[in-house]
Amino acid sequence: MSANEDKITAWFASQSKAPEELFPIGIGDDMAQVTLAEGASVLITTDMLLDGVHFDLGRASLQQVGYKAMAASLSDCAAMATVPVAAVVSVALGKGFSSEELKKLHAGITRAADIYHCHLIGGDITSWKGDEPLVINVSMLSRPGACEPVKRSGAKAGDVICVTGTLGGSLEGKHLEFVPRVNEAIQIATMVKINAMIDISDGLSTDLNRICSQSGVGALIMQNAIPISDAAKQKDDPVSAAMNDGEDFELLFTLAPAEYEKLVEQWKLPLAITKIGTIDETNKIKMMRPDSQVEELKPGGYDHL
């Protein structure tokens, strides 16, 4: 494909005629928001996972696939600090797929859903004519929590940039069994004012670029500060792994320095929150190396196209 994912998404967004008063958040964020009668609103996200791309049935169990599909959408709910409500799941099954196998997939779906009191309320089961690969699509509804949904586009110059957990090497195993940061996101957004947030699905370099470009700001990251996972430390270039591997499903967010101080003081959950840099007024993302040299950082994460 000639255009990359973010370019084509921007083109789709430019074609939208959805009126902002009814659809306050549209194409290009982690979820879209729909305002209903009586002032209530609901958010929706959709994610398609493919055998051979997002998982490999030679190495992952059907139970893990069901779990991962749900957890990826739950992570989108987390990215906006919203509360998961319900999901519908579509599957395309190879010809020989048995009802017992379908029940294993279902067990994985409900294992993830039950943790967050998110209900499976519908779906669509269809079959390939031959042995084409398994496809699973999850569309999930959430509702705003104690605050308005946190968008990607609200980062401000001077904001502290934080990540949860550790980054990189997810393909070594974490990508099948990660814990979506639903509860932590709601907790953070209840304690302090978050200006922008995203879940790191395609790599820190790519997802930070999304926050910056959608907010019209730049950023300076301290390489030394990046929390590198044990799996990434085993790789040839641990920093590059932490920046670009993707599927970390950790939270990346920005907030004013005073709010950051408050968060650090009040944060009691076991998940680490690490300050990795600062938002600035440039339109570039830079990384300061341990030798204090500053280099420009290009998105090097996963592009779906």
Added chain:
Amino acid sequence: MSANEDKITAWFASQSKAPEELFPIGIGDDMAQVTLAEGASVLITTDMLLDGVHFDLGRASLQQVGYKAMAASLSDCAAMATVPVAAVVSVALGKGFSSEELKKLHAGITRAADIYHCHLIGGDITSWKGDEPLVINVSMLSRPGACEPVKRSGAKAGDVICVTGTLGGSLEGKHLEFVPRVNEAIQIATMVKINAMIDISDGLSTDLNRICSQSGVGALIMQNAIPISDAAKQKDDPVSAAMNDGEDFELLFTLAPAEYEKLVEQWKLPLAITKIGTIDETNKIKMMRPDSQVEELKPGGYDHL
């Protein structure tokens, strides 16, 4: 697969823990319903279409595929007499798929959506590593219209059974360019009280069976009364085509005789509404042939598994 689609759907429904006060309509209807704060509610449906199964890119244009995917979900909104609001669309593209091709798909999606003021508000674009077939999944939100959403399970003994339009032979062309009966469904449900409704996606015999089994009733159909499409009339067995071909995307609904009389009197739209039979207290579906012989009617439509 050892179980058929309706059996496995019933099993999924039996596993659901979704509380009825928050989810008045769950697994097994055309859409699921979610009650939000302030008493507002939203409905959701999801449909996955596969190249080689639901369309054939050798014969259908990408524009037609986009249109059909949206129209299938719009038809689910019609089946419950609800008002389409917004949709999210996921696609899995073969490796060589160009952004120009994606724009053609988008043109078809918005052609269907625009007719019903339904907005495309998000999606997910992903790619196969090779030339696996195109997959498109639409999840659509709707809201209740002037009445409560019409379920499959409300049919009562004595009800008149009606269908819109003509049936059969959809694969000859209609399945790519059908008109979802959104406006007609809302109009009918505003004028009279409908007890049960479904859209005929898998064939009259199969979809009538769904209404009857979910309502705990039986039915008697008059073969002579079935409105057979011109395309079905060209086939070897036009009646069987009208009963079983599927993808008619017409409405099948039941209502009390007095309501039916009122509907016939007041109905001014060009779409034909035909009485084809009566709901009874048996647990069987029967068809009276032109020679007045009555035979039991088994579901003979499309099973997705």
